[in-house]
Amino acid sequence: MKKSILNIIGLISISLMIAASAQAQWKIDDGLKDAKLKVDYNEDNITAGKAIYDSRCKACHRDIVTTEKNDRALPSAPNLGNKEFQSTNTDGEIFCKIAYGNGGGMPPFEKQISDVDKWKVIAYLRSYYPAYKVSSASAQVAAPVNSFKGTLNAIKLSYDSENNMIVAQLSGQDGDGNTVKPKGVKVSIYVKRYFGELPLCDGEKTDANGMLSIPLGNLPTDTMGFIMLKASAANNAVSTESKLKVSDGYHWKNPLDGRHLWAVRAKTPLWLLITYLTVTISVLAIIAWAFFQLFRIYNLRER
């Protein structure tokens, strides 16, 4: 019975959404219809666009994956990495779609995201489209993900207690088999939390020593002072999981330790317990005494 109710709810919502999107009105400004990307198509803008995408678009559009067609059914927001979308929309058309929405599932971001930021998002979207042609002569093609040429061997995590930093050290070999310190490799480090993984850094590059240091800040550890970390480099070419001790830990104070009015009976405030028991017992004692007096009266029944 539950299943069929859910089916019906699903059907109704889907039909409403389809109806909504059937009426979906994309508004394309004539001036922007054929416009090209108005920011440089480079590393920085793509990274900036990713940050904006993650915070404003990801909730509905989820992850971007390069596919042939959109693999998500309505009413879910489409996977923007699908080649059909990328090939049939110009940069300017995407800009207008972001700005004005479609009056249905896609809201308008005209004022919520600045124009420059919109272009940066488009740059990021385009980084998933291999056939993307950058028009502007001065625009640079997106640099390859890694400037390091060679193979990565391992990534190791450690804790720099002096500076309170998490340090990722890459090791690798160049084409000739010599040990090198991989420079400019993108590293992602996550801290394991109960429900998911908290990013410490995402795609930051190693320095000349093949090292990347991320300040830890005041991130809480477990009671023994440990945190569980996951790190990967160069799109998971190497990865590792480490449990690092970064502090002395702390003593977890059980919030149920004290006595409160809201606590269970065993933790009733002492003043209340004493008052209640004292008053009740005293009054009952007097009543018991009164009943005893009845008994005494009974005993005196012979004149």
Place this chain on the structure above:
Amino acid sequence: MSQEITPEATSRRNFLKRFGITLGAASTVSGLGLLSACTNDDEMVSLLTTDGKTVQVPKSQMKIDLKKMEERGREGLPGKKFVMVIDLAKCRNARKCMAACQGAHHLKPEQHHINVLRMENDKRTGFYFQPKPCMHCDNPPCTKVCPVDATFKRQDGIVLIDNERCIGCRFCIAACPYSARVFNWSEPKYVEGDDDRVYDIELNVPQKKGTITKCLFSADRLRIGKLPYCVSACENGVYWFGDANEDAVTNGTSKETTRLSTLLEENAGYTLMPELGTKPSVYYLPPKDRLFKYNYDAETDDWMKLHDKEAEAKS
């Protein structure tokens, strides 16, 4: 069909204990309890022991221990402090959260553990949608007044209900300023299998007539590291849920994890009716920069009418 006391059997027992299951006495003493175990059509259940071996146990010898469920339910998860953050800028009244919750907890359409309210502070301020679960207050007015400890706060901050103990006096409903609690006024909704189900205090299923029910932050899911039903069901990224002691919350839609402190600071998070002193564990992010034009239609959006239609359509 005798059961030996082997190291395997012991570890199996310990393994099962963690899940509140104890094997019937028959399994620990060879030869006893044969009658119940030796029926030809006795269903065998496969279990994994802690050392990775698979064993077959007759289903009749497994009892989900009500007492153990209650004990661990009352104890809660040590070291944690669960909080929820609700981003009002993202809520567009899809109410998938309400539907998922009612399904999981065997609730009737008018019973809400989480209710999405259409709020309008002032005629000039326009309206927004505000999901309202139980606040799991740190100074809970409801646990203060319960005469039998049927509702209580556990060490991970969750306020739970024990429907084996509740006497149905409804003082907690009167005490809660957020109207977070509902009552089973008549026989609860029957879901297939409810007859045989052992009462799970962390899920509050099966529901019982004459007792209270409310949002439990899906304590049964939290125990196995999963996000609550409502958080997972939302498609618009409204809910963040996590452990305040780790300073991390995870979004139910995008599964992104972020620092709780950052999220609240950057968005000026707040709680409902803080002046009442209840110290809620649910934070709200203001409905700023709302992206959606709310065409709220009282007719088509009416929750009860929608559910009446379903019932009609079914019958």
Place this chain on the structure above:
Amino acid sequence: MSEIIKQNDEKIMTKITKDLTHHLTTRPLGFKLWIGFLLTFIAVAIWAYGIQFEKGLGVTGMRDYVSWGLYIASFVFFVAVALVGMLISATVGLLKQKWIVPVSRVAEMIALAFVLMAGVIIVVDMGRPDRLLNVFIYGRFQSPIIWDITVVQVYILISFLLLFLPMLPDLAIIRNHMKGDLPKWQWKMYNILSLGWVGTPQQYKILHSTVRVLLILIVPVALGIHTVTSWLSAMTLRAGWDSTIFGPYYVTGAFVAGAGAVAVALYFIRRFYHLEEYITDYHFDKLGQLMVLVALVYLYFNLNEFWVPGFKMKTADAKHLHTLFSLHGEYGVMFYLTQMFGLILPIIFGLFRRFRKPFPMMIIGIALVVGAWFKRVIIIIPTLIHAYLPIQNVPESFHEYDPTGIEITITLGVIAVAVLIVSLLAKFFPVIPIWEIAEEKGVDIERDL
């Protein structure tokens, strides 16, 4: 000389005894019909409760927002009327007011009957009455309900003692003089209950000292019982309940309700048992004055309770006041009628001696009691309708409270049980203390019973 005095005493005693115990021997048809009527109604109410027990509280009009209804309002009402025991016996009695002598036992009978029913209707209101024992096994010291149960039980015990103890000499008189006039079972009952009372100075000493202690004890206990009952509302965060003066507000209201109940009971007892000589106009006059006094104090608390939030008009308070004071509000009409007939008019009429007479006092008493019941409804229900957060995504019926037939029947049934208890007690026990009247008239009761 002593012979003459003794003869005189005997004559007086015989007369008093005959007058005050005459009703124990008669079985008039009217009484049988009255009891029959009450029992029939109670039977219907029990059947209605059976339905509620089986189907759950959903058979009432209560829902998730108005989660307390007639049952809890009636609970407060019962506790309120029960306070009359303390008002008459203790407050007025400790102040050595002589006029309460014929009134105090009726007051105790009413007190005992109504406080017992308070306990009953609480169980009626429970969602799981089968788990009543949980209250005693798992009771939390922090819960106002546990405090309430404690004081109710203590008050039951004290009221019983204050009814029974002073009755011992009377039971002895009946045992000694009326063996021939009573059916065997009835005489036996008095015999056993009299605990072999012979009236020695020692026994009287015990009686007097015990009653005195209990009269002093009942004052804080009675104040406690109704203050704790007020805390069932005042310890919550709701507008209309979140008031610091709820304790005295309830207590003074209880006195008003109790005074009315006593007036009604006295009138009918006086009439049916021909006790005009003992319950005179003077008593009704005094009772009326007491009623006006307590009603004025209650009026003072009412003024504070409404004018103070009314001046400020905090949002939640404003909604609550609108419900009560606007004729368009859901409870506006009931509020005005209740205050008018249950408080204002009784005060005005009570100020004039003309109305402090038996019949008018009985009418005023009925108005006070009925008004008291509706006033408790007004205290409990409107606050629940207006929670802080809006009521949405629920059926229309959740927005209001419509008590059902079953609910009303059960409530009236419990009231009927209370009335039945009072009727039976008044019928089978001397409502006016024989020995105290005798004492008043100068009889040396220690020598002669």
